[in-house]
Amino acid sequence: MLTGDRPTGNLHIGHYFGSLVNRVRLQDAGVETLVLIADYQVITDRDGTGPVQERALSLVADYLAVGIDPEKTVIFNHSMVPALNQLLLPFLSLVTDSELRRNPTVKAELEASGDRALSGLLLTYPVHQAADILFCKANLVPVGKDQLPHLEQTRVVARRFDERYGRVNPERPVFPQAEALLSKASSVLGMDGHKMSKSRGNTIDIGMDADTTAKRIKKAVTDLDRHITYDPANRPEVSNLVLLAALTTGQAPEAIAAEIGDGGAGTLKKLVTESVNEYFAPIRARRSELAADPGYLLNVLRDGNKTANEIADATLDEVRLAMGMTF
Numbered sequence: 001m002l003t004g005d006r007p008t009g010n011l012h013i014g015h016y017f018g019s020l021v022n023r024v025r026l027q028d029a030g031v032e033t034l035v036l037i038a039d040y041q042v043i044t045d046r047d048g049t050g051p052v053q054e055r056a057l058s059l060v061a062d063y064l065a066v067g068i069d070p071e072k073t074v075i076f077n078h079s080m081v082p083a084l085n086q087l088l089l090p091f092l093s094l095v096t097d098s099e100l101r102r103n104p105t106v107k108a109e110l111e112a113s114g115d116r117a118l119s120g121l122l123l124t125y126p127v128h129q130a131a132d133i134l135f136c137k138a139n140l141v142p143v144g145k146d147q148l149p150h151l152e153q154t155r156v157v158a159r160r161f162d163e164r165y166g167r168v169n170p171e172r173p174v175f176p177q178a179e180a181l182l183s184k185a186s187s188v189l190g191m192d193g194h195k196m197s198k199s200r201g202n203t204i205d206i207g208m209d210a211d212t213t214a215k216r217i218k219k220a221v222t223d224l225d226r227h228i229t230y231d232p233a234n235r236p237e238v239s240n241l242v243l244l245a246a247l248t249t250g251q252a253p254e255a256i257a258a259e260i261g262d263g264g265a266g267t268l269k270k271l272v273t274e275s276v277n278e279y280f281a282p283i284r285a286r287r288s289e290l291a292a293d294p295g296y297l298l299n300v301l302r303d304g305n306k307t308a309n310e311i312a313d314a315t316l317d318e319v320r321l322a323m324g325m326t327f
């Protein structure tokens, strides 16, 4: 299993319930797990790398705080694994420019980046992401819905590699067909009822303090009906708060809504604030300890990079062999 995050900001509870809990669950079930800090993806839609080292280490702190265990999971980053990046070259030969231009996620990112021109990297990064997934031959990728086009592109790359360049072992293709693992709760919304995202200022970060969390929830958008129900289609904002209470207390959303009944948005927000802060308190405590020791975080990443390089070198050797490029 492989998944990844861009080091562009802190992870929030949308990431947590959408993807991180799955990663930890699978890791603990014994699935061979890799987590990528996708530093080359930082420059797909912006001009500079920003404080990328600090952000990468902050991701490592988030990962370890939520239960990703570096003894079991390989945590690594793009820029330190040359053989992974080299896979991009043969993979680019397997896709067409119209295919890439049609990618809905690339289109959305281009639109969101204002009047920027489409860079070669933004256009081709789904192929680079295919290299992320295929260098370790991942067959399971826990992601949000927005990443499905990239998973489809990855399967196309794997299939065409097999058709065009063939196999080393006649019994099986060099690359597997990777499946997405979509989480049920991947649709946790931000406090304004829109997608939770840093740029909207509507997030609750994993590492946020309890007071800031309370303030954000207090400002959350609700509606005029005092009677609280769980009805995501018609009452997205209120239902999102109910969902957060449900996820952090382990109760069903319907039970939470029924419990509050005519108590109104104020009562609901109070419950959400308490349950979110209580749920994340031990994670946050662990996170501050970790963040105080950047040297340790860097070592975790260096160890992961060592393993990732071994895996990537072996795969690149196999690719060279399949392509008849052995010198």
Ligand code: TRP
Residues within 6 Å of the ligand: 002, 003, 004, 005, 006, 036, 038, 041, 129, 132, 133, 141, 142, 143, 147
């Ligand atoms: N594109 C993903 C995101 O923006 C991050 C990512 C990079 C990723 N490489 C990956 C996710 C490989 C899954 C698999 O969130």
